[in-house]
Amino acid sequence: MIHWDDATIDRFQRALLTWYDAHGRDLPWRRDHDPYHVWLSEVMLQQTGVSTVIPYYEKWLAHWPTIAELAAADEDAVLKEWAGLGYYSRARNLLKTARVITNERGGQWPQDAAGLKQLPGIGDYVAGAVASIAFSQPVPAIDGNAYRVFSRLLLIDTDIRSSAAKKVFNDAITPLIPADRPGDFNQAVMDLGSSYMRAKDPDSAHSPVAAFDAAYQQGVTDQYPVKAPKKKPVAKAYTALALLAPDGQVVWQQRPPRGLLADLWTWPLLTGDQQGASAPELIQQLADEHGIILDPALVLRVQPVGGNGVVHVFTHQRWTITVVQLTLADVPPLPANARWLPLTQQELALPTMQRKVSAYYNRNKAE
DNA sequence: TAGCCGTGGGT
C-alpha cells in the first residue's frame, strides 16, 4: 500500500475537488443538503443504480415531502411505494427511523456518524454519507466506489469482501479528507468511481487524478479492487396457484413478516414443480403449507398454465416457478393473511417475482 | 461472521 505525504494529499484534494466543481453530476438529491433528502437517497442507492433510483426518489418526495409526513405513513403505503426496488427491509427501516426522528427526537437528527449509526437501517456507509454531506463532519463514506477508487490509487490489496476491509480503507481514506469540504470529497469519489474509475472499461488515462493513480501508473488497474468470488444462487422450484373464483377474483397471500420478500403479496406458492399434480394433491399441499382449506367438490378444473414457468433470480436463490390454475365454483373463506382480489388489483405491494408470474399467466392462460 | 436480503442492466 502507498502512503502519501501532506503535500501530495493537498494536491490530490485540489485535483479531485476542482474536477468535481466543474463536472460533478447534477442529481435530484444534490439540490440541497437537507438530511432527509441525503438520507433517503443514500438508502435508495444501496446496491441500486442511480438511473433506477431517480424516479423512485422523485415519487417518494412527492408523496412524503417531509420526514414528519413519512413518519405518519402506514407501512403498507411505504412498501407499496418501494415495491420493485428490492431489499425491502430498507423501506421498513426508513419508516422506523423517520418515526424515531420525528416522535422521539423532536425532528432533530444526530449530527455525527456515531449517533446516526444508532438509527435503524443506517450502517457505517450511510452514517458517513449523511454526517459528511448534511452535517460537514470529516468522516469517510466507504461504499463500492470508495473501495474501487482507493484500492487503485493506493494499491490496497485487501479483499474488499473480507471483514478486515472496512478498517483498512477507513484508516487509509480518513487522512485524505479535507476539513472544509468532507461531503463534496465523498461525493466526488462516488462520481469518480462511476466514471473514469468505473468497474468495467475504466478510462484511467483521462481521470482527473491519473497522476495519483498507482494502479494506472503501473498498468495493473484490472487487478484492483481485490474481490473474492461469490457463491452461485441455490436453485429452488415452486408452483404458483391461480385460484380463480367465479367472479374473476384470485387469492393473494401476504408473506411472513421476516425473511425473503417479507410482508409482500404473491399468489399461494407451493414448494416444488406441481404441474402434474391432481386436484386433491394440490388441495392437500395448499392446506399443509398455507392453511388454506378448499373443499375438493368446489374445484371445477385444474389446468397447467404455460410451459416451463418463470425464472426469477435473487442474490442467493434461483427460483423456477410453474403456474397452475384451479377454477373454483364458489368463493371460500380465507385465513387472515390472504385476500380475494381481482387479477388487476393495484392496492397490494407486489414483488417483481409476482409481477413476472402475473404477466406469464396473462400470456399463457386458457382462452 | 458468513449468510441473508431484490432488482435491472450490461456483456
Next chain:
DNA sequence: TACCCAAGGCT
C-alpha cells in the same frame, strides 16, 4: 446463458 455490477445493513 450465466455471469457481474450498482451509493450496504442486519443478524
